[in-house]
Amino acid sequence: MTTPTKQDGGRATASAMVKAEDVHKSFGSLQVLKGIDLEVASGEVFCLIGPSGSGKSTFLRCINHLEKINAGRLYVDGDLVGYRQQGDRLHELRDHEVARKRRDIGMVFQRFNLFPHMTAVENIMEAPVQVKGMNKGAARERAAQLLERVGLADKAGSYPSQLSGGQQQRVAIARALAMDPKLMLFDEPTSALDPELVGDVLDVMRDLAETGMTMIVVTHEMGFAREVGDSLVFMDGGVVVESGRPRDVLTDPQHERTQSFLSKVL
Amino acid sequence: MSDDIDRTGGAPEDASPAKAPAAPAGQAGPQAIRAVPVRHYGRYVAAVVAIAVLVAIVYAFAQGKINWGAVPDYFFDHRILKGAGQTLLLTLLSMLIGVVGGVVLAIMRLSRNPVTSSIAWFYIWFFRGTPVLVQLFVWFNLGLVFEYINLGPIYKNYWSDFMTPFLTALLGLGLNEAAYMAEICRAGLLSVDEGQTEAAHALGMSHGKTLRRIVIPQAMRVIVPPTGNEVINMLKTTSLVSAVQYYELLRYAQDIGQTSGAPVEMLFLAAAWYLVMTSVLSIGQYYIERYYARGSSRSLPPTPWQRLRANLLSLGRPKGALG
Numbered sequence: 001m002t003t004p005t006k007q008d009g010g011r012a013t014a015s016a017m018v019k020a021e022d023v024h025k026s027f028g029s030l031q032v033l034k035g036i037d038l039e040v041a042s043g044e045v046f047c048l049i050g051p052s053g054s055g056k057s058t059f060l061r062c063i064n065h066l067e068k069i070n071a072g073r074l075y076v077d078g079d080l081v082g083y084r085q086q087g088d089r090l091h092e093l094r095d096h097e098v099a100r101k102r103r104d105i106g107m108v109f110q111r112f113n114l115f116p117h118m119t120a121v122e123n124i125m126e127a128p129v130q131v132k133g134m135n136k137g138a139a140r141e142r143a144a145q146l147l148e149r150v151g152l153a154d155k156a157g158s159y160p161s162q163l164s165g166g167q168q169q170r171v172a173i174a175r176a177l178a179m180d181p182k183l184m185l186f187d188e189p190t191s192a193l194d195p196e197l198v199g200d201v202l203d204v205m206r207d208l209a210e211t212g213m214t215m216i217v218v219t220h221e222m223g224f225a226r227e228v229g230d231s232l233v234f235m236d237g238g239v240v241v242e243s244g245r246p247r248d249v250l251t252d253p254q255h256e257r258t259q260s261f262l263s264k265v266l
Numbered sequence: 267m268s269d270d271i272d273r274t275g276g277a278p279e280d281a282s283p284a285k286a287p288a289a290p291a292g293q294a295g296p297q298a299i300r301a302v303p304v305r306h307y308g309r310y311v312a313a314v315v316a317i318a319v320l321v322a323i324v325y326a327f328a329q330g331k332i333n334w335g336a337v338p339d340y341f342f343d344h345r346i347l348k349g350a351g352q353t354l355l356l357t358l359l360s361m362l363i364g365v366v367g368g369v370v371l372a373i374m375r376l377s378r379n380p381v382t383s384s385i386a387w388f389y390i391w392f393f394r395g396t397p398v399l400v401q402l403f404v405w406f407n408l409g410l411v412f413e414y415i416n417l418g419p420i421y422k423n424y425w426s427d428f429m430t431p432f433l434t435a436l437l438g439l440g441l442n443e444a445a446y447m448a449e450i451c452r453a454g455l456l457s458v459d460e461g462q463t464e465a466a467h468a469l470g471m472s473h474g475k476t477l478r479r480i481v482i483p484q485a486m487r488v489i490v491p492p493t494g495n496e497v498i499n500m501l502k503t504t505s506l507v508s509a510v511q512y513y514e515l516l517r518y519a520q521d522i523g524q525t526s527g528a529p530v531e532m533l534f535l536a537a538a539w540y541l542v543m544t545s546v547l548s549i550g551q552y553y554i555e556r557y558y559a560r561g562s563s564r565s566l567p568p569t570p571w572q573r574l575r576a577n578l579l580s581l582g583r584p585k586g587a588l589g
Binding site: 066095096099100101102103105106107108111113114115116119125126130131136159175176179 | 292355446459461462464467468469470471473475478479483484558560
């Protein structure tokens with residue numbers, strides 16, 4: 001319902017947050033990405049769908065340099081990911097330079113990856129305190145606000161093992177938001193959840209989208225993609241097969257491969 | 267909990283009077299099964315044999331010419347106390363070398379630099395592969411090879427003045443221990459899920475910070491129990507250093523044994539001291555493990571004190587304990 005207005009807004013500020021040019025990635029002899037070209041506009045909710053092994057998660061991990069790309073160029077907010085260009089040569093960034101860039105990119109994992117030895121609030125405070133040098137009081141206050149925002153104000157002192165999967169994932173989202181990222185990456189955020197817990201997480205993501213956050217979401221939740229997404233890309237075999245507005249791609253897929261995939265998941 | 271116990275404990279009593287008048291109300295719950303239990307005759311035989319053996323051993327020692335009185339007489343002798351102190355000191359310092367060395371070696375071993383990882387591998391191979399007593403003798407006898415120690419402008423001395431029995435013992439035990447601790451630390455670091463490192467990196471944490479704040483605290487859960495084992499082993503292994511002229515508990519006990527004419531009794535005394543010290547260390551280990559268990563299970567295990575209190579409270583209840 002809010003999608004049309006948001007979309008128009010997204011188009012108006014069409015500066016690219018993420019830009020991929022012919023991105024290749026292989027693990028040993030296995031080619032996972034075989035030339036990805038795409039652009040994610042600032043403020044856009046960008047959904048990536050496709051069968052497992054199609055390279056969508058790998059592409060997502062390349063964006064914050066958890067994986068190194070082998071060829072092509074990848075830009076986040078106008079800067080090359082993982083390298084610095086001097087003249088016509090590329091220089092690898094040092095670890096601390098990579099770390100600095102990652103501050104601006106939040107990531108939410110399929111398996112949550114909360115720190116099990118810290119409570120929910122400590123999980124959220126960790127990066128602002130340790131990375132940004134924020135003082136603990138302010139960080140704790142901010143963490144409490146974020147917990148409230150994801151509907152878990154009463155779980156501040158709980159350890160991850162005391163939370164359900166859906167609650168853990170919402171804490172993980174709050175943890176990523178604590179760094180005030182300009183881009184959020186979601187790697188199948190609901191795939192490890194019981195079906196009845198998926199809704200809570202999607203609600204939080206929907207709220208986040210309404211604030212104008214740029215989000216790249218690898219997902220199997222077609223309903224979410226259709227409702228919240230501004231753009232959608234269908235990937236298979238390491239290439240982009242089809243892209244467009246979610247409604248168009250999901251209801252009227254042009255490519256045969258997309259049609260057969262959607263006929264199985266919808 | 268107590269509700270459950272009371273219900274099951276009370277059920278037979280409540281049920282039997284109700285059953286006698288043929289259960290008119292018809293509110294009969296499930297009747298408890300009363301069956302003849304299987305008799306495990308083998309268990310009786312085993313118990314009898316075990317007790318017989320035990321009695322025979324106790325009898326033998328009671329018959330032996332042992333002056334039991336010598337044990338309490340010397341238990342708090344100042345030499346014994348000093349020896350126990352030296353044993354503890356040596357244990358702590360060599361474990362310190364072992365742990366610090368072990369962490370460094372483990373990180374070297376896991377590093378991507380082939381030179382450092384091979385050196386760590388070689389170190390572990392060498393020190394784990396040779397007996398610690400041999401290593402102690404080698405340190406002890408290095409004076410036959412080197413006349414001086416010369417660290418340029420920093421330090422220069424005669425080897426025999428430099429390599430005291432204490433340093434010999436410390437280096438021998440500590441460097442050997444580092445090899446074992448390296449493997450324990452490596453296993454701990456490897457046990458932490460890779461997703462943890464990824465999550466920390468994704469938040470912009472550096473390698474060092476990720477290791478310190480995220481990986482090591484979780485690795486500790488795996489590292490602490492075998493390390494506790496190592497401490498207890500180390501406490502006992504320190505008895506070997508009497509061979510390189512270092513005076514610790516066993517050495518003092520043996521000395522007293524020779525002069526007082528109660529050598530075996532003094533060995534018993536030393537054994538008792540080792541038992542006391544290892545027992546105290548085990549208790550400490552329990553609390554450290556409990557600390558690092560934070561978040562790994564839903565609730566922390568009770569401390570021995572809490573457990574004792576709970577047991578005493580439940581004893582107060584008449585039938586609860588019988589269940």
